[in-house]
Amino acid sequence: MIKKLLLLGVLMNGKMHGYRLNEYVKHTMNFYKDLTKSAAYYILDQLEKDGYVTYATEREGKRPERRIYEITTKGKNHFLELLRECLGNYTPTSFGDDIGAAFIGRLPAEEVRNLLVNKRRKIQDQIEMYKGVGDHEGNLQYVINHNIAHLKADISWVDEILKNIGEENQ
Amino acid sequence: MIKKLLLLGVLMNGKMHGYRLNEYVKHTMNFYKDLTKSAAYYILDQLEKDGYVTYATEREGKRPERRIYEITTKGKNHFLELLRECLGNYTPTSFGDDIGAAFIGRLPAEEVRNLLVNKRRKIQDQIEMYKGVGDHEGNLQYVINHNIAHLKADISWVDEILKNIGEENQ
DNA sequence: TATAATATAGTCTAATCTGAATATTCCATA
DNA sequence: TATGGAATATTCAGATTAGACTATATTATA
Structure with a gap:
């Protein structure tokens, strides 16, 4: 849930492909350490199945294909819902x-x-x-x-x- | 890893069956919220496979059978190893x-x-x-x-x- | 210029975790 | 005394995660 919020939130800034998303989280949102590469890809799949994001496949040169993810209108609404939930509640932390x-x-x-x-x-x-x-x-x-x-x-x-x-x- | 430390640590106080272990964590170690019942049972299985704990099956009245877990010598050593690791390192927390x-x-x-x-x-x-x-x-x-x-x-x-x-x- | 290291892009399998389900017993209460 | 809810004790299927793996391109280094 929090991870969905994270990925949708980044996609609110604009389209991005999976690899770049991971790099972004790793560097810019480096305070959050609980998202691994493969989990991110998995969640992107879920988001796509639920209609919160769509993707277009593209390829640059001879590099592997990549999926450009874009948040949908439904996704934007969902993002705001998750954001409200996150801001209005307290998530207890275990140390x-x-x-x-x-x-x-x-x-x-x-x-x-x-x-x-x-x-x-x-x-x-x-x-x-x-x-x-x-x-x-x-x-x-x-x-x-x-x-x-x-x-x-x-x-x-x-x-x-x-x-x-x-x-x-x- | 941290969860193994937790369960082994509780078993250092003496034998206990799975259900009781869960109750103990829920009430006495209530500051730690990241161990669900089923995860605890799963980890007990792992610990048993690795020889860190043994169990005896018993039944009280007509209640379901239960497994009394007991930490082994190997388990005690492992516990101390995990404890050193935990105390000597810092586990970054994601909020x-x-x-x-x-x-x-x-x-x-x-x-x-x-x-x-x-x-x-x-x-x-x-x-x-x-x-x-x-x-x-x-x-x-x-x-x-x-x-x-x-x-x-x-x-x-x-x-x-x-x-x-x-x-x-x- | 050969070689090594790093960056790009994502997949795959095995391990782990969650939440619901199972099945009995005990206790309160109507 | 029937009935509903909590307590006992664990299992199971399906969701999620971690970490290793693949395969090419680019950059650095000797």
């Missing part, structure tokens, strides 16, 4: 790293400390990455800020655990 | 709601405002829910704090957008 935290007591404090320092570094790298890309066009800036805010919350969280582990082990 | 935000300009500001107010309320409800459950045993408290921190970041984020939309539309 995989919570599972590790829940079982943290199963490893010696010393080892946990080292592991968490690594985690912290990787979170910091992500933050630098987002800061590095500079300003995005309008709405995307919201998304970047959102992700940075969450990453900072993660840093604080790791620090809280590190602090607690430190105290327990004196 | 579905970001997709909506990215296309926010496709709806009139007035409508967006109303929708976001709804979203905000739902986030607030989640926060109350977490605060309502009270103190958890040791490590789970970390996880609850983590989730509350993220929810608060979401509230601030929504407020930021609301503020911006307000200004644009004067």
Whole structure:
């Protein structure tokens, strides 16, 4: 559902073929990491079956054929429906790293400390990455800020655990 | 992978049958919403095939048969491996709601405002829910704090957008 | 200029996941 | 005491996903 919204949303900007769509998501909407190539192609198929998009086949030089997807009127309406649903609801997020935290007591404090320092570094790298890309066009800036805010919350969280582990082990 | 860690982790506390495992995750580890009943059964099958768990079939009264799963030594080692991996790495999170935000300009500001107010309320409800459950045993408290921190970041984020939309539309 | 690496464009299979279905028992309530 | 709903316990078919694979073109490198 969210992935359909994503693909329809990109197609709202104009026609695009599958490969380009994937590149676009990968580079411009890089904050969303849950869409793989093949899933995108699969979803485009679904969207086409439901009449939300149509495609024309074309070929450039001797490269493989490609399908230029275009959103239909029905698709535009559907996009707006999905958008309303997305904006008016809250999608609860599961954090995989919570599972590790829940079982943290199963490893010696010393080892946990080292592991968490690594985690912290990787979170910091992500933050630098987002800061590095500079300003995005309008709405995307919201998304970047959102992700940075969450990453900072993660840093604080790791620090809280590190602090607690430190105290327990004196 | 994360789901295997979760199930093995619960089984580290002792034997349990599938149904009970699901109940446990649903109630005690309710911060993790990405494990459905049937997925859990599927993963238990996998774990059994890989020798990480064994099971004994039993029946209580005339209820359906059930499988009591028990973690093996191999399983315990695997659990620790997965735990190290989880604690020492950072799993990037994708926020579905970001997709909506990215296309926010496709709806009139007035409508967006109303929708976001709804979203905000739902986030607030989640926060109350977490605060309502009270103190958890040791490590789970970390996880609850983590989730509350993220929810608060979401509230601030929504407020930021609301503020911006307000200004644009004067 | 041969060779390697990357970009283009998408397909395919096997693994995984979801939601509905099954079948019994327990409990409340009318 | 009949009846409807929740709890127990899992299975199954069909939807979805991930990751490897195909095949050519272009660019970089030695």
